[in-house]
Amino acid sequence: MQTRTRDGLVLLLAGVLLGGGLAWLVGRRQESPPAAPRALDAVPAGALLVATLDLPALRASPAFASFLREEREIPGLGRVRDVCGFDPMAGLTEVAIAIPAAGDPGDFGLVAAGAVQDEALLACASKVIDARGGRPVVAALGSFRAVRDASAEGRGEIAVRPGGPILLGGGAYLRAMVDAADGRAATVGASAAHDAIARAVGDGAARVTVVLTPEQRAELGRELALSGAGRSPAASIVSGGAAVALGPEIAVHAAVLCDAEAPCAELGAQLSAARDARAEDLATRLIGLGGVLERIAIAAEGKALHARVRLSAEEAGALVDRLASLRGLRQPSLSPREPPAPAPQPPALEGTAPPRGDAAAPPPDAVITPRQRTGPGDGGAR
Known part of the structure; x- marks a missing residue:
């Protein structure tokens, strides 16, 4: 009898402790702050x-x-x-x-x-x-x-x-x-198309995804046809994106998803040729992009086209600085230019006045007063 009573008390105590523990956990869950918004x-x-x-x-x-x-x-x-x-x-x-x-x-x-x-x-x-x-x-x-x-x-x-x-x-x-x-x-987040291109380029500290609507793809095809490009493989593009992953090296991964494998492969060949031509361009070399372009690996994988390149942190920093300064490089030069040399004048004949606008003109640094203005439209001395 005493044993049953003792066992009953133990079970009751365990139930109280378990119930209290569950209640405490539920309370803690309710009091915990909500997840930070993304x-x-x-x-x-x-x-x-x-x-x-x-x-x-x-x-x-x-x-x-x-x-x-x-x-x-x-x-x-x-x-x-x-x-x-x-x-x-x-x-x-x-x-x-x-x-x-x-x-x-x-x-x-x-x-x-x-x-x-x-x-x-x-x-x-x-x-x-x-x-x-x-x-x-x-x-x-x-x-x-x-x-x-x-x-x-x-x-x-x-x-x-x-x-x-x-x-x-x-x-x-x-x-x-x-x-x-x-x-x-x-x-x-409910967009399967954005999710697909995001998975294709992977995670990164910076990432961009672009998904074309059917109307935009049709318009792109029409514009390419009107430009004389005919049926361009670019018309098969469904989406595109790029991601920049940071670490000891900076990895850039861009991708394009197509609606079929053949146009994706053709587009890859065109981009490879354009990359090689651009890498040899003098202006591209001057801003430090030539070597980077040469290292871009372009590969078609089924309905996806990938472009990858890796840069050191120092190389990436220098490239970002150069690209940021491009606007300044485009500004017109403000350095002074030499004034054009005056045209030679024939010698004045004896007894004639010197030619107007030459010997009669004041030196460049002279201050023109109203009485000195005798050019056309000034009406002579005032």
């Missing part, structure tokens, strides 16, 4: 182009760090940190840029995820709009709050919610991004 979770389905950036990885790379660490400025207002009191980019970890396949020309969306100061960001955006003579208006959009310039309809808006992400876009596309982030609409 940038792609706010990109709506139906995107033509999607680009993603892993900001911590890029900041840690010698080739790209200088571009992300530079002090950013707001044109006409000064440094972002001075205007806002903080740098909104400092705590961000991921950025996605999207261009919709359908919509108004110029439509695009930007999503930034990471540590977000929503109130400070809205205050900063309002301050910038006000400083530029606009009228900032803050309104609720789903779980987000957005700020826009009410005096400039059709311009971009910034939307943010506590914990992020930050959305930047305009009009209908910004609202589509809000619906995607709030779970009311499908995201680009």
